[in-house]
Amino acid sequence: MxxxxxxxxxxxxxQLLLPGLRITIPLTLISFxxxxxxxxxxxxxxVANIRGLKQIARFYVWVIRGTPLIVQLFVVFFGLPDLGxxxxxxxxxxxxxxxxxxxxxSETIRAAIEAVPSGQIEAGYCVGMNYVQIMARIVLPQAMRxxxxxxxxxxxxxxxxxxxxxxxxxxxxFMSAQRIxxxxxxxxxxxxxxxxxxxxxxxxxxxxxxxxxKRMKNY
Amino acid sequence: MLEVKGIxxxxxxxxxxxxxxxxxxxxxxxxxxxxxxxxxTTLLRCINFLERAEAGEMIFDDVRYRLDAxxxxxIAALRxxxxxxxxxxxxxxxxTALQNVTEGLxxxxxxxxxxxxxxxxxxxxxxxxxxxADAYPHQLSGGQQQRVAIARAIVTEPEVIxxxxxxSALDPELVGEVLGVMRNLASEGRTMLIVTHEMQxxxxxxxxxxxxxxxAVVEEGPPEEIFGAPREERTRKFLQSIMNxxxxxxx
Numbered sequence: 001m002x003x004x005x006x007x008x009x010x011x012x013x014x015q016l017l018l019p020g021l022r023i024t025i026p027l028t029l030i031s032f033x034x035x036x037x038x039x040x041x042x043x044x045x046x047v048a049n050i051r052g053l054k055q056i057a058r059f060y061v062w063v064i065r066g067t068p069l070i071v072q073l074f075v076v077f078f079g080l081p082d083l084g085x086x087x088x089x090x091x092x093x094x095x096x097x098x099x100x101x102x103x104x105x106s107e108t109i110r111a112a113i114e115a116v117p118s119g120q121i122e123a124g125y126c127v128g129m130n131y132v133q134i135m136a137r138i139v140l141p142q143a144m145r146x147x148x149x150x151x152x153x154x155x156x157x158x159x160x161x162x163x164x165x166x167x168x169x170x171x172x173x174f175m176s177a178q179r180i181x182x183x184x185x186x187x188x189x190x191x192x193x194x195x196x197x198x199x200x201x202x203x204x205x206x207x208x209x210x211x212x213x214k215r216m217k218n219y
Numbered sequence: 220m221l222e223v224k225g226i227x228x229x230x231x232x233x234x235x236x237x238x239x240x241x242x243x244x245x246x247x248x249x250x251x252x253x254x255x256x257x258x259x260t261t262l263l264r265c266i267n268f269l270e271r272a273e274a275g276e277m278i279f280d281d282v283r284y285r286l287d288a289x290x291x292x293x294i295a296a297l298r299x300x301x302x303x304x305x306x307x308x309x310x311x312x313x314x315t316a317l318q319n320v321t322e323g324l325x326x327x328x329x330x331x332x333x334x335x336x337x338x339x340x341x342x343x344x345x346x347x348x349x350x351x352a353d354a355y356p357h358q359l360s361g362g363q364q365q366r367v368a369i370a371r372a373i374v375t376e377p378e379v380i381x382x383x384x385x386x387s388a389l390d391p392e393l394v395g396e397v398l399g400v401m402r403n404l405a406s407e408g409r410t411m412l413i414v415t416h417e418m419q420x421x422x423x424x425x426x427x428x429x430x431x432x433x434x435a436v437v438e439e440g441p442p443e444e445i446f447g448a449p450r451e452e453r454t455r456k457f458l459q460s461i462m463n464x465x466x467x468x469x470x
Contacts, residue, residue, distance in 0.1 A: 119309035122269050126303035127323030127371060130295065137326060141313045219313050219355040 005189050012180050016194055020173040020201065023090075027162045027172060031094050032155050035101025042106035047113050048131070057106070064103035070164050072096045077168040093165040097158060105147075105154050112147035113139055145216050152209040156202050163198075173197065220245045220410060221379055226265055226275035226286060228258075235261045236272070237434040243379060243412050248405045250413045250421040250442075253431035254457055259414040260306075262431070263383050266412075267303050268294045280378070299327065302372035306384040308364040310356040316343060316367045317352040320374050328375065342370035346400045362393030369400055373409070380404070382413040418461055422446045430454045 042060065045053040064072070077092040087095070116139045124134035163174035177194035181187045221243040228236040235258045243249050251259045265272040265286065272286040279297060310319050317339050324335040343349040346366040356364055365385055372380050382401070386394040398420050405411060405424050415421055421428055421442060428445040430438045430453075438451045449455045 117309070119305060119307055120311055123303070123305065123309035123311065123368075123371075124322075125269070126267060126298060126301075127375065128295070128299040128327030129323070130327075133326050137322070138311050138313065145313075219357065 005186055008184055008186055009189050009193050012177075012190065012193065013197075015180060016173055016176055016197055019171060019176045020197055023170065023172040024159065024162050025201070027090070027093055027097065027165065027170070028155070028159050031097030031162075032101055032158055034094065034098035035105055035154075035158075036151070038098060038102030039105035039109050042102060043109040043113060044135075046106075046110055048135075060099075061103045061106060064100055069096070069100055069161060070167060072100065073164060073168050089165070089168050089170045092168060093162070093170050097162065097165075100161075101154055101158055105151055108147050108150045108154070109143065112143035115146055116142045148213060148216065149209070152205070156205050159201050159205065160198055220247075220280065221266075221412075222278040223266060223286070224276050224278075226262065226272045228261055228265055228270060228272050235434050236265065238275075239431070239434070239436055241266075241412075241429065241436070243410060245378075245410055246408045247427055248409075248411045248413065248425045249427045249429060250415055250425040251429045251431055252415065252418065252421055252457075253437075257431045258434040259431050260383055263303075263381050263412065263414050267298065267301060267381055269303075299375070300378045302375060302377040302380045304365070304368050304372050304380065304382045304385050306387050308356070308361070308368045308388075310364055310368055310371075312356050315353050315355055316348060316359070316370075319356070319367055320371045323371065323375050338374055339370070342374040343367070345373065345403070346370045347396075360393060361389045362396045365389065365397045366400055369397070369404070373404065379410040379412060382411060382415070384414050384416060386415070386417055416461075418446070418458070430457065432457070 042057045045057050073093065073096050076087065076096050077089060080087065080092075120138055120142075121134055124138050129137070162170075162172055165172050166175035166178065169175075174194060177190050181190040184190070223239065223241050226236050226239045226241075227234075239258070239262055241249075241251075241262070251262065253259050261270060264270040265275075266277070268289065271289075275286040277284045277286055279300070284293060284297075310316075311322065314322060317336070320339040320342050321332075321335040324330040324338060325332055330338070340349055340352060343352055346369050348363060348366050348370060351359060351363065351367075356367070359367065369385075385401070386397050389397065394417070398417060401411070401413070401420070402424055413421075413425070423442075425442050428439065428442045429436055430445060430449075430451070432453050438445065438449060438454045445454065446458065449458060
């Protein structure tokens with residue numbers, strides 16, 4: 001690799017890392033947090049078998065899982081204005097990623113809840129606890145530990161999926177790479193570089209996951 | 220203290236309980252014996268509403284309830300006066316031994332934490348598990364887990380404790396420690412209703428034995444009668460088959 005390309009990669013490193021830290025990471029964390037709340041509610045209404053809400057939950061999961069993420073982004077950002085709902089690019093991306101994460105993670109959480117042996121629920125009733133107390137104190141803490149590795153998967157997946165937001169004008173890391181590549185024609189170098197930064201982010205998350213899993217091992 | 224009359228329960232087309240009557244007086248230790256599939260466990264689960272009976276009534280502390288028309292409130296209130304020990308212990312796996320014991324006090328009965336802790340340690344002491352108060356269930360043997368489960372049952376000072384085959388899931392060498400704890404509870408005058416396959420225990424500790432077969436009570440009476448001179452052919456046959464199995468171990 002010649003001197004000039006090497007220099008370009010060094011110069012562009014910060015120009016990529018900065019939108020990474022300022023857009024990609026916040027977009028991921030905000031969307032994922034909201035997504036977890038949606039997922040928990042979606043899973044709970046199914047496990048608790050609340051009529052009406054359960055059907056809505058199934059419908060929501062069915063629609064989100066059955067349609068491409070990028071199409072969802074286009075519907076919200078380019079489509080909704082036709083109905084008079086105009087959203088900025090960043091909030092549009094947050095909404096789509098949150099609901100997308102919510103649908104997938106709700107299935108993870110639902111499975112984890114159902115994996116807690118039902119005998120413990122019966123034991124909870126027998127010591128006088130009610131359903132909400134049993135869920136909050138016995139079932140969910142155990143379910144969350146089971147769900148943690150697959151949820152970490154979803155988080156790592158989302159870091160990379162945020163690159164799709166480039167398509168709806170969010171100036172995140174991949175969009176920045178595209179711009180520099182277009183200007184300098186060094187496509188191979190730039191796209192490899194941005195790939196390495198995504199890899200870096202995901203490596204940090206993987207380490208964090210390992211650390212958290214170790215800490216949860218006490219029971 | 221506790222009386223049930225005419226309990227009926229089916230699973231799909233299978234009739235599991237065909238009108239069972241049962242009476243437990245204060246301080247009684249009643250054991251229910253019988254072949255597997257006779258409905259013993261289902262009876263116990265119906266009495267504590269883990270299964271819903273289709274018919275029958277219950278008299279608890281002179282209050283009459285219809286088992287097929289219990290409200291959620293009534294069930295919750297009754298459960299706070301009883302305790303249940305499961306075959307598979309069913310300890311809360313995310314809680315320590317002590318937390319398992321205090322959970323019912325702190326969460327369900329709003330007992331202050333320090334008070335609950337003391338009561339919990341006393342209960343653990345009673346079952347010989349005070350030194351493992353901070354252990355999680357997976358760090359304990361089956362016998363130890365069951366003893367913690369018994370501590371969890373007695374800590375709320377229930378009016379009656381239900382035991383559902385409490386030693387059936389244990390390795391043979393661990394059965395003794397659990398039966399020992401139960402024997403102590405009986406000698407303290409606690410009211411206990413026990414479904415068990417431990418015939419020696421039923422014979423020596425219970426003051427009343429109920430033999431069930433095919434979803435109905437076949438015969439009941441004091442242990443010396445049931446074990447010594449059973450009136451019914453089915454009781455004799457059952458006891459014989461059990462004794463034959465236990466004989467080699469007794470040698």
